[in-house]
Amino acid sequence: MTPVQGVDLAFWYILGISVVLLFGITAVMVYFVVRFRRSRHPVASDIRDNYKLEILWTIIPTLIALSMFYVGWHSYLGLRAVPDDAMNVAVEAQMFSWLFIYENDKESENELVVPVGRAVKLNVSSVDVLHSLFIAAFRIKVDAIKGIPTYAWFYADKVGEYDIQCTEYCGVNHSAMVAKLRIVPQEEFEAWLAEDGN
Numbered sequence: 001m002t003p004v005q006g007v008d009l010a011f012w013y014i015l016g017i018s019v020v021l022l023f024g025i026t027a028v029m030v031y032f033v034v035r036f037r038r039s040r041h042p043v044a045s046d047i048r049d050n051y052k053l054e055i056l057w058t059i060i061p062t063l064i065a066l067s068m069f070y071v072g073w074h075s076y077l078g079l080r081a082v083p084d085d086a087m088n089v090a091v092e093a094q095m096f097s098w099l100f101i102y103e104n105d106k107e108s109e110n111e112l113v114v115p116v117g118r119a120v121k122l123n124v125s126s127v128d129v130l131h132s133l134f135i136a137a138f139r140i141k142v143d144a145i146k147g148i149p150t151y152a153w154f155y156a157d158k159v160g161e162y163d164i165q166c167t168e169y170c171g172v173n174h175s176a177m178v179a180k181l182r183i184v185p186q187e188e189f190e191a192w193l194a195e196d197g198n
């Protein structure tokens, strides 16, 4: 399972359980309101010290919460485990643009170009305030902090163009702190990499 699939699975799993609980609890509540209304059930029953019930309503929600944790944790591990053959790109956030620096020292502003079919590791930092690198297409969101290196990685199996955004309010032009991610064929990437940086 790719990290993208893992994150999506966690999302739909938690959302699915939430929807089932919402409708389940609402249905039971409406049933109880009607079934145990005062005219029909004038004396309330006392369920104190019903250990069976208490154990049940402790264990079942605990198991549900733990299962959600497990699915989320599993997807998180996928996001953190960078393949050994990943290509390294340094990402420097600054007010108000993104700088991408490649292994051959090529620098690119607001345009991250990577080859298709290759894992890419982004080594993220900031030259000034807090920023946050967000690539929704690859379910990546990681803080950019001056002095504390962070990272993210992704793998693209087809060519395409995606948005990169800053998701940490970093000043007046925060909303303009956007960049493009271009996934291109290997040859096109090599040609681009060999061009002079901008």
Ligand SMILES: [Cu+2]
Residues within 6 Å of the ligand: 093, 094, 096, 130, 131, 132, 166, 167, 168, 169, 170, 174, 177
């Ligand atoms: Cu920013």
